[in-house]
Amino acid sequence: MSTEAPRERRPAPVLAPAASAESGTTSPPETPKKPPAPPLPFLLDFFPLEDAKQTRLSAFFDNLRAGRLTTTRCRKDGRVRWPPRVVCPECHTSELDWVDLPVDGRIYAFSAVLMGAPLGMESEVPFVVGLVEVDGVPFRMFGRIVGTPWDQCHVGQKVRAEPYDLPDGRVFYRFRTVPA
Amino acid sequence: MNLGRGVALVGGATTKFGVRAATWAELAQEAGQALFQAIPALTAADVDSLFVGAAEPERFAFQSHVAPFAAEQLGLAPRRVLQRTELACASGQSAIRSAFASIASGLSDVAVAVGVEKMNLPSMAEANSSMACVMDRAWDGAHGATAPPFFAMVAQRHMLEHGTTEEAFAAVSEKNHKFANSNPNAQFYDKTFDRAKLGRLPLVAPPLRLGDCSSMTDGAAAVVLVAEELVSKYTDVPVRVRGTGQYADFHNLANAGSLTDWVGLEHASREAYRSAGIGPSDVDFAETHDCFTISEIVEYEALGFCPKGEGGQFALDGRSSLGGDVVVNPRGGLLGCGHPLGATGIAQAVEVYDQFARRVPAARQVPDPRWALVHNLSGSANVHSVMIYEGAS
Numbered sequence: 001m002s003t004e005a006p007r008e009r010r011p012a013p014v015l016a017p018a019a020s021a022e023s024g025t026t027s028p029p030e031t032p033k034k035p036p037a038p039p040l041p042f043l044l045d046f047f048p049l050e051d052a053k054q055t056r057l058s059a060f061f062d063n064l065r066a067g068r069l070t071t072t073r074c075r076k077d078g079r080v081r082w083p084p085r086v087v088c089p090e091c092h093t094s095e096l097d098w099v100d101l102p103v104d105g106r107i108y109a110f111s112a113v114l115m116g117a118p119l120g121m122e123s124e125v126p127f128v129v130g131l132v133e134v135d136g137v138p139f140r141m142f143g144r145i146v147g148t149p150w151d152q153c154h155v156g157q158k159v160r161a162e163p164y165d166l167p168d169g170r171v172f173y174r175f176r177t178v179p180a
Numbered sequence: 181m182n183l184g185r186g187v188a189l190v191g192g193a194t195t196k197f198g199v200r201a202a203t204w205a206e207l208a209q210e211a212g213q214a215l216f217q218a219i220p221a222l223t224a225a226d227v228d229s230l231f232v233g234a235a236e237p238e239r240f241a242f243q244s245h246v247a248p249f250a251a252e253q254l255g256l257a258p259r260r261v262l263q264r265t266e267l268a269c270a271s272g273q274s275a276i277r278s279a280f281a282s283i284a285s286g287l288s289d290v291a292v293a294v295g296v297e298k299m300n301l302p303s304m305a306e307a308n309s310s311m312a313c314v315m316d317r318a319w320d321g322a323h324g325a326t327a328p329p330f331f332a333m334v335a336q337r338h339m340l341e342h343g344t345t346e347e348a349f350a351a352v353s354e355k356n357h358k359f360a361n362s363n364p365n366a367q368f369y370d371k372t373f374d375r376a377k378l379g380r381l382p383l384v385a386p387p388l389r390l391g392d393c394s395s396m397t398d399g400a401a402a403v404v405l406v407a408e409e410l411v412s413k414y415t416d417v418p419v420r421v422r423g424t425g426q427y428a429d430f431h432n433l434a435n436a437g438s439l440t441d442w443v444g445l446e447h448a449s450r451e452a453y454r455s456a457g458i459g460p461s462d463v464d465f466a467e468t469h470d471c472f473t474i475s476e477i478v479e480y481e482a483l484g485f486c487p488k489g490e491g492g493q494f495a496l497d498g499r500s501s502l503g504g505d506v507v508v509n510p511r512g513g514l515l516g517c518g519h520p521l522g523a524t525g526i527a528q529a530v531e532v533y534d535q536f537a538r539r540v541p542a543a544r545q546v547p548d549p550r551w552a553l554v555h556n557l558s559g560s561a562n563v564h565s566v567m568i569y570e571g572a573s
């Protein structure tokens with residue numbers, strides 16, 4: 001059983017820090033290439049708009065394309081928050097800096113979507129989602145988890161964040177299990 | 181908290197819940213018809229305000245501006261306050277809380293709160309997308325975050341931290357489905373689910389099976405709330421609003437904190453108990469938000485019906501059923517009745533009224549009730565809304 005998202009078109013770049021864990025030897029084989037699905041109408045498309053014409057957070061996606069998972073840190077209170085923002089919710093300042101997030105973490109909780117998938121995700125069933133405790137930040141990140149079938153995943157399992165390409169040229173991130 | 185002038189619930193009604201061959205507008209008309217039948221003294225001219233609980237009519241029915249749309253379906257011409265309330269799964273209770281606040285403040289005298297949701301669409305995948313956009317759509321939804329995997333994670337952590345079992349989940353589902361067998365308006369009125377059958381149903385989001393999840397449901401419900409001095413025109417068994425509380429503390433799942441410790445519900449229920457001047461042990465029956473079996477288990481704990489971590493055992497021991505400490509979800513719950521988002525909170529209030537008015541079948545009648553609690557969560561249990569009612573003594 002493969003948990004790979006069929007949206008992927010090319011191997012994702014390895015996020016810094018480049019580590020030896022991305023051996024790929026224990027990952028399931030990639031899903032065979034399928035012709036790209038027709039794009040969903042805008043109001044059924046889950047993925048964020050990433051172009052600078054549409055969002056002030058386009059740097060997040062530029063960074064992700066360059067292999068960096070980043071978020072914003074408030075200059076005033078020094079806190080790193082998720083998701084990235086344009087105004088600090090505490091200080092209400094817009095003086096925020098982009099900082100790299102640690103990419104290694106462990107599964108805190110997970111489940112799998114076996115039925116009831118949203119439009120555009122039906123062909124990805126079954127897929128694993130989970131909350132990941134990311135090393136060194138005061139929050140957990142939710143995301144798709146690939147690399148291990150759902151019935152072999154476990155709480156505490158090591159995962160690493162990675163970017164992946166959407167068929168229309170946008171980019172997003174997910175977690176991949178790290179071989180023990 | 182000053183609750184203002186007295187407000188009472190004087191009756192209500194629901195449509196049949198289920199996969200209905202009926203549109204949003206038709207469901208609203210049915211709810212209006214049932215309401216006027218349930219309260220013979222009520223006339224359309226009496227109603228000065230209308231609050232419409234509707235979670236996603238834009239997505240499920242491609243209809244916006246639903247407050248005047250609903251008013252027309254019900255044959256009402258509100259002259260004081262007309263508004264829609266949207267709070268996802270709690271949209272119905274939000275309509276009731278708003279009606280209560282409007283009457284308590286003196287702005288309204290006679291208010292209808294109606295909840296309508298049409299969820300079964302030709303494309304269920306599209307309906308699932310609509311459910312998923314209740315989450316932080318861009319940052320959580322895009323990964324595939326819908327309600328079942330979120331509550332499955334709550335279940336996983338509760339099992340890990342407290343040793344809760346799948347049998348406890350099935351005990352909740354069995355109880356609520358059994359109650360639903362006494363409620364002809366319930367989606368699963370004529371379906372039997374015992375624990376053995378529930379354990380064989382397919383997994384939706386492990387560890388949750390089909391019988392652990394409430395359904396996509398079409399339905400509508402309506403209630404009338406009036407100022408204390410107008411009560412006698414409509415009923416001789418009024419039900420008074422005595423307390424309310426609400427709490428919201430996060431939205432993106434990154435900021436959820438503990439999955440099993442629903443701090444927001446502890447805050448909301450504490451405020452509701454305090455305003456009513458009662459405690460958890462005073463509650464005779466509760467309509468709680470069992471969108472999933474695990475939700476009801478965590479709710480027993482956060483509402484103070486049992487100690488933290490013991491919700492599963494509380495269900496297994498029958499302490500949330502007739503003859504137990506507190507009767508939870510005698511209507512059949514969201515599990516047995518289905519969960520038409522905007523209608524759910526209203527239908528729970530209808531059950532509260534009908535229980536106090538002794539209008540429900542004996543199989544689910546709570547003996548001599550005085551205090552009732554209604555709870556709705558919304559989204560990823562990031563918002564909790566609670567109301568406390570006292571029956572006529």
Ligand SMILES: [Zn+2]
Binds near residue numbers: 079090091
């Ligand atoms: Zn700040």
